[in-house]
Amino acid sequence: MKWTVLVCALICLVPFADFIHRHPRYVPAVWVVMGLLPFAQSAVPFFDIALISWNLWPGYVKGLEISALDLFAIAAWLTLPRTTRRLPFRLPMALYLAAVLLSAFQAQVPEAALFYAWQLLRMFFVYLVVARACADERNVRALLAGMAAGICIQAIVVVWQKFGLGIGQPSGTFGHQNTLGMVAHFITIPCFALLLARDRSWPSYLAPVSGWIVAALSGSRAALGLAAFGAALLLVVSMARRLTSWKAKVGTVLAIVAVASLPVFASLQTRTVAEYASSNLDRAAHDAAAAAIVADHPLGIGANNYSFFSISQAYTQRAGVLSGAIEISSHVHDVYRVTAAELGWQGLFAFSLLLLWPVATAADCAWREREQPRGEIALGLGAALCTVYLHAFYEWIFLTAQVQYLFAMCMGMVAGLAGQLGHPQKVRPNRLFSNEKGQPSWTTLNSV
Template identity: 40%
Template sequence: MKFAALFIAFACTVPISLLLRSTPGFPRLFWTVFGILPFMAASMPLFDVGLISWAGEWIGFVYGLELSLVDILAVAALLSFGPGRIPLWCKLPLLIYIGAAALSMLQAYEPLAASFGVWQFARMFLIMVVVARACLEPKTAIYIMQGMALGMAAHLVAVLHQRFGLGLSQAHGLFIHQNTLGMAAHMVLFPHLALLLYGYRGTRWQLLTVMATLLVVIFTASRASVGFSALGIMLLYAILALAGMTQRKMLFALSGAVALAIIAPVAISSFDKRFDEAPLTEDQYDERAAFNRAASFIVDDHPLGVGTNHYVHVAKNYGYSERAGVAPSEVNRNNIVHNAYWLAMAETGYPGIVAFCLMLIVPMITALRTGWRERHNAEGNLLIGCGVALLIAYIHSMYEWVIFGKEVQYLLFTTMGMIFGISLRMNALRDAALPVRNIAMPYRRQAGTAAAQGKLAGEGTW
């Protein structure tokens, strides 16, 4: 059944690509659905198909060689593109990390299980490149963001039902765990908030998205999600205020103070309910610290890593969890270290953690650098919002591993793709406005068609 569904899905890629090329209104629908789907990953039947599946047999951040609906749509979009390419500097950091993960298979106890992780990052490379190519065209990023907003709206409905209908102290929405939902919220909250503060048209849906996302974050009752969301809001506001204070931004500051007075009791109530049901015991047993110790012991013994997707197998079966003082219950021993950086280092070694950090830093720096330069237009503000989203997700990842989960990775690498695509387009428009003939690269021809016809930078944008 699953392979029949996969065959049908691949058969649909050609007609979908033809529709993307020839039907004017279809790209908006396509990219909106593309933005929604990652939010449905855990709840949609046949969202993904395991070509090889070790579910129930292997414990890691991925259980098999998978293909999902998002991957199929990415292939369809790739077939629809004309001539052009994304420059190597955008792709190289992720390729280097994929190479480091592939090399870690040489140290893996189960090379096939390690290949599951390499395959997942290869799929994310496809997602990032396809989204970057698509965002060379104006409006594509907005369509994807509208899809993300709709996905978050679906989670809000689920969260409200779980909190008030089922009485859950920590709502997880349509995902399996509240930490996944909290991390995913960063990719929605900050880009939409940046456009809202800028005054981009469509204020109503931006405002509703920001409010819905904040409610979702609060009802997760996750300390890290709530705390880092608040930090990100203050940081984003400070950056955009430095870019130029406006009446809208001053009104936001006043409205934010009022909203805080209203939301604070709701947040306090959520945390009270959580801690009443599950009191904190970190003064007696700090689980995160124990996991970190186990990962550090693994790194000491295996400086080149133990193989991607192998942390639990090695920590549990080779005495590292016991040495680190991880609680002996099966649930604890089967858990992944709650720090993405320790996870990357334990599994892919010192070369892997360097490549991992490079992969994360390049798109963030690109977003903040280009966004600040273009801070007086909507694209620049969106880039700053995306850059802050990545920064907060990276800080949050010091306390969670879920940045390795496919649900979060789809949103993470989609955000990276939007950053590269918008930045390349803005660079092409900017270069075309200068009296220098240096726009011969294929991606610049595609991104800056209007500019190449003699228009100034800023025309033909949003």
Template identity: 40%
Template sequence: MRFIALAVIIFSVPVFMVLLQQNAKYRRYLYFAVGFLPFVISAWNLDAAIISWATWPGQTKGVIITLLDALALAIVIRSRRSPLSFPFTALFIAYIGAAALSIIFSTTPQASFFYAWQLGTVLLVFWAVANVAMTKDGPKMIIAGLVCGITLQAGFSISQKFSGVVQASGTMGHQNLLGVATHFALYPSLAMLMATKKAKLPMLGVVAGLIVVAFGASRATIGLAGIGVMLVIFLSMVRKPTARKTKVAAIGLVILAIATPVAISSLQQRFAITSTEGSNEERQAFERAAKMIWADHPMGIGANRYVVVANTEGYSERAGVIWNRGSRSAPVHNSYLLAAAETGFIGLICFVLLIFVPIVAAFRFAWANRKDPKGDMAVGIGVTLVIFAMHSFYEWVMLTWVIQYMLAIAIGMLAGFITYRKAEKRAAIIAKRRAQSEDSDEAVPALAKQV
């Protein structure tokens, strides 16, 4: 079955290329799929392993390709633009290089290679999204895919909640993973809702996102979602205040007020079962272990190897991580420390730059293009990355392929916007020079007649 799945995914590349070539209707569907697929790849088994280490305790289980990889490859091949021309490409390549460098310091180099491979597929998705974002309807279709993906998860979360599940995880396996994924649909949807009169789809994204946040009962997700919603509303109003935005802001605050008691109720149900104090102590123990690993291995222990090293070399025991399967099989709940422990200070720097450089670029683009609807979407993307950066202090899932696909989609859309705007400016300059040249050519004969 594994080889059949591999064959299907590989041969889907030329099929996608044909569909992309045929007509705009098919292209719109495929652009929609780019945003939708990350939510369902695992649940619908839309991936296949060239090499599989199913029991490996790291975040990457082998050399895996997905249907989204195939679609992204088809989009990149079909595009006439060099993928290296997009902004932020160097940041992705640098992080891949840091992961590849960590293979040298790994006693299980193949496991570390798995993570470098994963980052390569993430770069491919980034390039594909950047190309799509330069088309007329591409950004809207990607957002539509994200909205439908989070709406599907909201449906499963509602079903799980009414079935007695304390922390709903949708189809993504864990509530924290779903909570982080929610950021990438919620804030762009809210930004679009405030900027456009076509409100049905973005409204659906906002409502579904808040349902997932409330029913997931994750402290960090709930707190950061509230901050993110307020930040989008505030920045959108400051950037370009309108009567519509004021109305939407008021409605949004009402929805947030309604969702807050539901979220509090979910948290109360959770803490009736688990202790907040115990959870905090466990996180601190994880961080002590990660810091000890990083201190002993400043160049890293090799990507995708934290759990193995923390247990076999005694770091978890010395740090006080409790002895049970859940704790000893999980990485440190801090993506920055995890990146530092596995890929060293070089990997940490690259990881931080990959997040924070696009944040600055997003807000610069938004304020430089106040009359462009893409500027509103850039606000949503910028807030998404800010909340992602904050959430990374409390979660390790930022190093999993699902969330990194989401990150590639967000940064890829921003890269497409920036590249498209630069192309527009160059075209305007060329047109102006041609007009000036034509005026000069016409002026010469007129002057000759006067003489």
């Protein structure tokens, strides 16, 4: 059945792309849907087609999957014009993928490492499509609008779960509240950047409020604290970049609201002091297990193998991790420790390079374009990535497809904005879809 669904979906791609070519007024809707799909997939699991499924595998990738977002990205790519400009971030992506593939040779279960390599290829393709499309600033705003709609829906679901169903730590449509908290950073902070640029669109107002509601009600300490940190970081750097009276007013209002809201946020926390202490001890035990693995295997144990390896080789048990935590998950709550254990020091270097390069590019774009809203958007994307990277010190979920889709989109938007600030690029029409004069069907890739 799954193969039939996949074949039918692939057959529909060309007619869909042709329809968009013939009706360019629907182009913004394409990117709104693209931004909304990561949230839709979390709510409707059958959007993922598992060509190979290992449901009982304890790792973060459980098979060879293709999602609706992957198929939608292929359809969007078919309509994009070809360009001679090379996309940024190719080197860190290649190094990280190479580290993952090489890790399969030292993994107890090599197939699991290849599952993660396949997931990375899917994410890199989404990045390619988004980067090409976001060379047009209109598509950047459409994509942000779709992501903003997704986080607004999550806020409604979280409020209903918290006060309607009485769930202590609501997770929206995601599997865990920590995943939702990390995902919110990718949308809340860039849309807050739109607000600082005095953009009057609805995402600039609703998305930040929705993201902070999600962070406050999720019960995740890291999500709430880092949401505040990300907003403050963006505000301070934005004011240093270009101070305006509007930013000063926004900063003053936010400071007053934050102080007034502290008692309310404190009352919403449902975990006791003992539960927090137990959580901290469990995290420390996981850290010790990861450190022991890195010391014994400096070249890594294989991507997507940490949980299986740490249990089967008794590292988790010797470190004193609680038995209940072992049954649920044996991942250390730090994506950098997981990466060092699985890919070795060389893999951690490649991973760090992949994370830092887009931030440096976003900062460069923001400082070069101080008078335009797109410079503010670039700064917001950079601040969002920094916030996620800090959050990753407390969670391993950055390695899941749900989070990496949004990372790929943000990285693609940074690449697209960087392309807008570069030299004029030669554009060649797509081989499948172009008009009679050979011009691209849509998406102007001109340098502004």
